[in-house]
Amino acid sequence: MLLEFIRGNTTPAPVPFVPEITLFQADEPIALWEKTEAAGVAQPPPFWAFAWAGGQALARHVLDHPELVAGRSVLDFATGSGLVAVAAAVAGAHPVTANDIDPYSLAAAAANAAANNVDVIALEEDILDAANDEYGVILAGDVFYSREMAARVLPFLRRAAGRGALVLVGDPGRAYLPDSGLIERAAYDIPVPVSLESVPARHTKVWQLINR
Template sequence: MTPEHLNQHLRKTLSRGRVAESAPAGCPNMPLYLFDPSVLEGPLSHDEAQAVVAEPAYWSFCWASGQVLAQWILDHPELVEGKTVLDFGSGSGVVAVASARAGAARSIACDIDPAALDAAAANAKLNGVEVELCDDWANRPKDLDLVTAADVLYDPENRPLLAAFQRAAEQVLLADSRVKDLGNKAYRLQGTVEARTWPDLNEFEEFNKVRIYLAEGGW
């Protein structure tokens, strides 16, 4: 998987879009192919804006929670070392790549967006590691040790995922900047870290405070 392949995906949304290699501030030793903001010289046309809203290329940004979770794993490799780890809603693949770099026996990027899976593969190659790709949660391996997820609770209807993750693996490591109360006491707060989406989207300050949770699973 090459940057040009990712550019082809991006241009379906934004005709002048392209990716560039950069290192998010929240995980500075993790190079990734991400959206190149230098292409936005001048305002978006009406058609461009409509395309971006209709089909956002979420995978081309490294969201605050993804950066924080990736760095947390790199700083605490014992969480993943020798384990089978699946990252749900992997986007750019930053967390799956971090797990592979930290010594996971198997690191799996799971996302329903084919472009996101291509991004995860490209970013794994950029970092000199391998990740497996899973195109649907229903197709996940059944022997998971750890499920990771970052910013997947933006929709209240996603709250049942918290219990689903616990049923699927021995442990769950979750990062979230959107929900202050998960409503599930099994998820224990491990720390809070400040970070910003990369490239910066100038989001509300409240979304730049990322909380890390750990829960036991294996139901």
């Protein structure tokens, strides 16, 4: 049912800023958003159907700098479509885990991994209070969009950085991005759906988060 819904409401297409990767993406973002809300088929909303700016920036950065992840265990936190997990796997990371609390997200991530001929492990769990010390790299795209989310995510990422993991965050200037403990690694102008972001592109940065 999950996979049928995803394939029935999205179309496989290259990601605008990462054309090496194909994703199942919504043709009409707002229409799908309204459809899932009305049917109650996906909670939270269908973040998995879009290539968000933070994820596109992280995916681009990982593909351009495969040495960051190659041969390392990677966690793509709040994976959404699985874009960043797929990019890490393409860049040579192993194993790659895509984590989300939305089963539709993980079904989309699995479909997108298969479409790109890579292996990704799906983890449907709230892991923010867990140690998760098995990952050498943690990637988080566009996770500082709400006060509540930021309050839980930031300590998790700081703990990971504190134990020596490489923590990279892709962010297009969301309101709750922390104002300290970040090192800028890259900046891009990312194409985004105007219907979702109100602009055709978002200036998006890749940050390395450190424990301070």
